Each structure stands twice: as structure tokens, then as C-alpha cells.
Amino acid sequence: MSDRPQSIDTFVEKELNDAQRKAVTHASGPVLVTACAGSGKTRVITARIAYMIASCGAEPASIVALTFTNKAAREMRERIVQFLGDEVPLPFIGTFHSYCLRLLKRQQHLLEHPSFSIIDEDDQKKMVQAILQRNNLQKQVSARGALYQISQAKNGLIDPDDDLQARFAQPLLYEVFQAYESEKRESHAFDFDDLLIEGLRLFKKQNGFQERFQEQVRHLLVDEYQDTNLVQHELLKQMAKQGKKVMAGSICAVGDEDQSIYSWRGATVANIGSFRKDFPGTKLVKIEQNYRSVQPILDVAGAVIKRNTNRIEKKIWSGKEARDRVRVLSCVSEYQEAAAIAAFVQASARGKKKNDVAVLYRTHAQSRVIEEQCIRHSIPYKIIGGVQFYERKEVKDVLAHLRLVANPFDRTAFFRIINTPARGLGPKFEEQFYTAWHDEPFLTFRQIGQKLIETNVVKGTKAAAVTRFLQLFDGVSPKDSARVVADRMVGQIGYVPYLKDAYEPNEAQSRIDNIKELLDGMAHFESNGMGSVELFLEEVALIQERISRLADEREAVLLMTLHAAKGLEFDGVILAGLEEGLLPAARSMEDDDALEEERRLFYVGITRARERLLLTRAKYRYTYGQMTDQFPSQFLSDVPSTQTKQEDCTYWNDGQFADYFEDWFGVRDNKSTTFTYFSSNTGSKTPRRSLPQTSKRTTVAGSARPTAGTSSSTGSTAWRKNRTVKHKTYGMGVIQAVEQKGDATYVTVHFAIGRKKIISRFLQLV
Numbered sequence: 001m002s003d004r005p006q007s008i009d010t011f012v013e014k015e016l017n018d019a020q021r022k023a024v025t026h027a028s029g030p031v032l033v034t035a036c037a038g039s040g041k042t043r044v045i046t047a048r049i050a051y052m053i054a055s056c057g058a059e060p061a062s063i064v065a066l067t068f069t070n071k072a073a074r075e076m077r078e079r080i081v082q083f084l085g086d087e088v089p090l091p092f093i094g095t096f097h098s099y100c101l102r103l104l105k106r107q108q109h110l111l112e113h114p115s116f117s118i119i120d121e122d123d124q125k126k127m128v129q130a131i132l133q134r135n136n137l138q139k140q141v142s143a144r145g146a147l148y149q150i151s152q153a154k155n156g157l158i159d160p161d162d163d164l165q166a167r168f169a170q171p172l173l174y175e176v177f178q179a180y181e182s183e184k185r186e187s188h189a190f191d192f193d194d195l196l197i198e199g200l201r202l203f204k205k206q207n208g209f210q211e212r213f214q215e216q217v218r219h220l221l222v223d224e225y226q227d228t229n230l231v232q233h234e235l236l237k238q239m240a241k242q243g244k245k246v247m248a249g250s251i252c253a254v255g256d257e258d259q260s261i262y263s264w265r266g267a268t269v270a271n272i273g274s275f276r277k278d279f280p281g282t283k284l285v286k287i288e289q290n291y292r293s294v295q296p297i298l299d300v301a302g303a304v305i306k307r308n309t310n311r312i313e314k315k316i317w318s319g320k321e322a323r324d325r326v327r328v329l330s331c332v333s334e335y336q337e338a339a340a341i342a343a344f345v346q347a348s349a350r351g352k353k354k355n356d357v358a359v360l361y362r363t364h365a366q367s368r369v370i371e372e373q374c375i376r377h378s379i380p381y382k383i384i385g386g387v388q389f390y391e392r393k394e395v396k397d398v399l400a401h402l403r404l405v406a407n408p409f410d411r412t413a414f415f416r417i418i419n420t421p422a423r424g425l426g427p428k429f430e431e432q433f434y435t436a437w438h439d440e441p442f443l444t445f446r447q448i449g450q451k452l453i454e455t456n457v458v459k460g461t462k463a464a465a466v467t468r469f470l471q472l473f474d475g476v477s478p479k480d481s482a483r484v485v486a487d488r489m490v491g492q493i494g495y496v497p498y499l500k501d502a503y504e505p506n507e508a509q510s511r512i513d514n515i516k517e518l519l520d521g522m523a524h525f526e527s528n529g530m531g532s533v534e535l536f537l538e539e540v541a542l543i544q545e546r547i548s549r550l551a552d553e554r555e556a557v558l559l560m561t562l563h564a565a566k567g568l569e570f571d572g573v574i575l576a577g578l579e580e581g582l583l584p585a586a587r588s589m590e591d592d593d594a595l596e597e598e599r600r601l602f603y604v605g606i607t608r609a610r611e612r613l614l615l616t617r618a619k620y621r622y623t624y625g626q627m628t629d630q631f632p633s634q635f636l637s638d639v640p641s642t643q644t645k646q647e648d649c650t651y652w653n654d655g656q657f658a659d660y661f662e663d664w665f666g667v668r669d670n671k672s673t674t675f676t677y678f679s680s681n682t683g684s685k686t687p688r689r690s691l692p693q694t695s696k697r698t699t700v701a702g703s704a705r706p707t708a709g710t711s712s713s714t715g716s717t718a719w720r721k722n723r724t725v726k727h728k729t730y731g732m733g734v735i736q737a738v739e740q741k742g743d744a745t746y747v748t749v750h751f752a753i754g755r756k757k758i759i760s761r762f763l764q765l766v
Helices: 008-015 018-025 041-054 070-084 096-106 121-134 143-154 171-186 192-205 209-216 230-240 270-278 295-305 334-348 364-376 393-406 411-417 427-439 445-454 460-471 482-492 495-502 505-527 533-550 592-606 634-638 654-665
Strands: 029-035 063-067 092-095 219-222 250-255 283-287 326-333 357-361 381-384 557-561 570-575 609-623 626-629 645-648 675-678 685-688 724-727 731-741 744-751 754-759 763-765
Touching (some): 008 018, 018 283, 041 219, 070 092, 092 096, 096 230, 143 505, 192 209, 209 230, 326 334, 334 357, 334 364, 334 609, 364 381, 364 505, 364 533, 393 482, 393 495, 482 495, 482 505, 505 533, 505 609
Parallel strands (some): 219 250, 326 645
16 A cells, blocks of 8 residues: 555545536435445545545544445545555444444443343354254254344344334244343343344434434445345434434445345345435435446346336446447257357456456356356366355265165264264264274164164164164165155155255255255156266366365356345356346245345346456256256246347357357467358347257247147237236246236236246236
């Protein structure tokens, strides 16, 4: 850092665009800064703090800036020091939770218990587990599941004394909540949710506290406002207002409702809309210039997100002009999709670092096939926000069962699963088993278990549990189908219910998806002649060995979920799995708000790309050992064809993918064969230096040829409420609503399995 701080006035005048300058220099009153992706939100809020201190004379102690992570707060402080120097004291810059803790510590005399402790997630889990065990409820609900429901209920409070009974769908959970709150009170302890609630209580319930606070704190700033929950929004109101009157000298919220993707954590996108209503006279500043991406990528992003209704209209734009930066590929399967991804990475890596490319997907389960293709092509990769597929706990648990089938002397596998799920066989049993096996190393795990039972070393319920475990392996051999054996064992041990009990709903579903993906992978290996237990385990071992060899590479393509990609950016981005049920996720199809959040997630993924964006989808995927039809994501119909080149690559091989991407990146040599094929955008014949193959007319990716009997050509007026329709997968249903979006007609249908929103071309009028 330079010893001489940069002049904030010079920075504001020369380094900010007009919209940013307005946001920084708005002197008093409430201001809502809605900033598009890549538009410099952090520089705006940090420059505003520095400007208030250096140019407006605000006392640092009168400023409070709130954000969501310690990392973001640290970055903001560092930037402000660059403007003000080390000598000027800094205002408070930190998370909502850390600021509320600070308030509670300074106002301990106002609390019911002046001395209190903070319990972390592990402490919370132990406390709830003890409550469940005392009341014999551990089989009805897991500690993690109960804590997730409790946190969701508390994050929706706007009055700290509200009765939360109605927020719990199950009376049992409300009773657990009451016992948990009682135990915390007796322990003089707060959890992290309590920090916000007790902070809110200070403002609402303690006479004179709000007035004293507002005399000292005159300026409030909140970053990433789209991520606030109801408690945090209410806290801001209490900090800044008395009744309906705004008392703060200034209040600034910076955010982007188009990037609100954390509703499952309690965040509510509606807070940005509520800000202008709750703070009358709010000045709205739109920051629309993006400094990250080339314009074609932003055109796609803007066309996608404008379909959402719960947002402030704005147009994202860039000064970086370019052409042909977005491609859409329609692949035959997830395996061909992964091959396309590998070819993209290899072409992109010529002259560039591999870690300038990221592969984004909706769920971690999608990574398996992509990882295998990376390994096949010796492409180093790293999983961000997760672990490699074959290293995930639930995957290793299932594989450990297969390892015992193949090798009954495998002690590591045995001790991994003997009490997973819990069978009441604790450390003492494991010690007994280990000692017996150590004394007789030539016996298998089954022989050792039987001997412990016969000699009464293990008896009663423990003996019964061991017997049931040993029976899992009756009648199976290393030559049997890995998929059949694993599927049977997963069912017999109740592994899916175990996951649902052990983890909060979103994490449990992710782990269940990984188990399903593992079984589907086994089916794929089986179709390629490697389906037996022993052959599958050998292949997995080879995969893991190749992973370890690639692990030392510094440059690696990054694989991550769309949620993990928030805040990051890359030269090249691949969004995989653009299919109904994946993106958007299946559970969002019946809820308009959830569907809008899925579209925001897609928008976030698009706007991570600086230079090139590839969108891929598969026509078929393995599901429970069979190839099933996949419908293109409805979001693909929002992608403008004028900004994309869209190809059906059903018949392409690895070499043709390599040619295709080398041609796109401009890294091909001059020895390529020229041939004629039909462009999917225009239908005209176009000479290309790529893909030396038999010419096939390509279709627009994101569409599909109608299946037999489908009324794809039916006019939109034919789709009316209460008409009966038929779907290839869901069967007969009744139309509930019809919505026209551009050229596409979306039909909401009530089927026997529930409501689904589907593009009309996949339905048949009956």
C-alpha cells in the first residue's frame, strides 16, 4: 500500500461513472442503490463511507456499515484505509451478527441475564440431541432438521415477542423449540439467531435505547441488501426510524434483487421492494454498467432476467463490444455433455490458465460425469464448495459395503459402516471386534462377527444388530452387479431415511441425489462391461489414483454449484444441465416465487462469464439405470437467438468437439476440412472449417422435436383453462393456467403427481 492515501474527491470525480458518483455523493436521506452484476457495488459503498468522512465531515463513530461475511467486511476496511490512511479511525464495518453482539455486550445491564455466552452450531446440535433423547424423539426428528426449522421460524420475526407456534407445521417441532429456548435461557446462552432477535428487542422494548442510539449513529449503510431476512430489515428500520419518521441523517442500501438466491437461508427478495415503502422519499440510483462481461453475454443475461416480475427494471450493459460469445449445445446424454465440456476446457486452455474456466451446475450430483471426463482427458480440476464425487461421505459409505463384498478382510470399510446408520454398536463393541480380528487375522469380518455372538462376547440387542448387519451380505458375490447389490443394501439399511434424519432438508436432498447419481453411474459402467462389484471398484480405484496424480497441478478448471459461484468471475463459463427438473429444479415448478429464484440463479451463472459462455443440456440422462427423456429448460426459450449460435451435437464425437471449440476460440491450424452444414440459427448453408462429418441439419438447442402425438403446432388460443391434456411422463392432467412469454406458451397443469408448469409443445390436447 502507498504511504500516501488516494484522494477520495479525485477518485469520485475521475474513477466513477455518473450513476456510481450519484450513489456516493447523495448527501442525506434514504438512498437505494440497485446495482447490476459486475457493476462495482463494493467500490460504491466503500467510496461512500470514505467520502462521508473525508469530504462531508462525518464522524467515523457515527457511521455503521453492515454486510454479510467477515471477508467482505475486511475487504471494505482495506479499501477505506487506502482512501483515508492509517491514522483516521474507521467506523464499524462488519456483519449484522457481529454488530448486534457488540450492542448486547455494551448494553448488558439491559438484558435479562447480563452475563451470557454464545453457542455455535455444534453446541446447538448437542443441546437439541439431548432434548430429543430425553423425550424419546430421536427417531421422529433429527437434531439438524429441528434446528433448521427453528432457525427458519426465528428469521421471519419482526417482533421478538411473537408466538412462533403457527410457524411450525408439526406440533412436535414446536415443543422441541420451546424446550430448546428454555434450556438456552437456563444456560444464559444465545445462538446466532438470538443475536439479531435480542438486538431487535433492545430497540423495541427498552425505553430510551432507540433515542440514544440514533443520537450517536447518524449514517447507516447495508451491502448485499437482497440477502437480508425479515429480522435484519426490521432491525434497520428500528435503527433509522421512530415510528414513521426517518431519524437517520442518511441511510443507504446497496443490492441487486436479480441476484437474490438464498431464500433457503431466510433471505427475502421482497426487502428491496419494501425499502422504498418503509423509507419514504428514497432516492433510487440504478448502476447498470457492467465492467466484467462482453456485451453479448449481458444481452443474454438481460433477456433472461427480464422475465421475472418481482424486480426493479434496469438494463445491464458493457463498454466491451464483441461478437459470437455465447453458444448453446444440445447433447444426446450427460456423457456427451461432459465430453463437450472437456473439449471446451482444452481449447480454452491454449495460451491461458485452466482456472480461467468454471463449470457451473445446479447440484453437486452433476459433477460425477464431468469429473470422469476431466480425468479421462488429464484435465486437472478442483471442486469449489464441495468435495470430489468419490470422496463424499455418502458415496464412500455405499462403496464401503461393496468393498466388503469384494474383500471380506477390509477393516477400514467394516469400521466405516458397522454403525452407519446407527445400530447401537458403540466404541466398546468396535474395540472388542478389533481385538478379536487382530488375534485372528485370517478370519473374515463375517466369521469374526459370528464368533463374537457364539462366545457371548456380544449378546442381546447388540447380537441381533450384528446378525442383521451380517445378513446384508448373504447371497452376494464380487461377480454380482454393483448396481443391484448397492441398491439392495441402500434400501435394507434405510440409508435414505438416515440421511433425511441426519441433515437439514437441502443438504439431505443433495446427499440423496449423490446416492442416486452413484447408482446411475454403476448402471452406465454396467452397460460398458464393468458392472460387477469387483470391476466397478477397480475402475473407481483407477479414477481416484488419476485424481491424486492431477491434484498437484496448480492450474485447474473449477467445478462448482451455481450458489458457490456467487461473487466470482471467469473468462469462460459453462452452465451444464439446462433441463426441466435440474435448472429449474423440480421442486420449484409449482411455486412462482421459487421459479423466479431459479431464474435468478441462472442469471447469476451467466454473469460470472467475462469472455465466453457455453450453455449445455442433455436430451437423455441415466435415471435408476435407464435412459430417460429430458425436457429442455424453459429458461433456454428466453435466450435470444440473435446473440447465440445453437447446435444439436447428437452425432458428434470427441474429435468433432475439439474442432468445434478450437474453431470458436480461434486456435485451429489451417489443415481443417471445409464442409457445408446447416446453421441452426438461419437454416442457410454456411461453409465452416470444422466438424468433418456427414452434414446434418441442426436444431435449436433448448428445443426438441415433438414426440409422437404432441400438439406442438397447436395455436396458443387452444390452450385454455380446464382443458384436458396428456404428457408423455406425467400422464393426463387439467390445465390450471396459461401464460404467453414471447413465442413460447407456458401451461400450468394439474397432474396426479401435482402441478407442473410446462412448455405447450410437450403437451397433447385430449
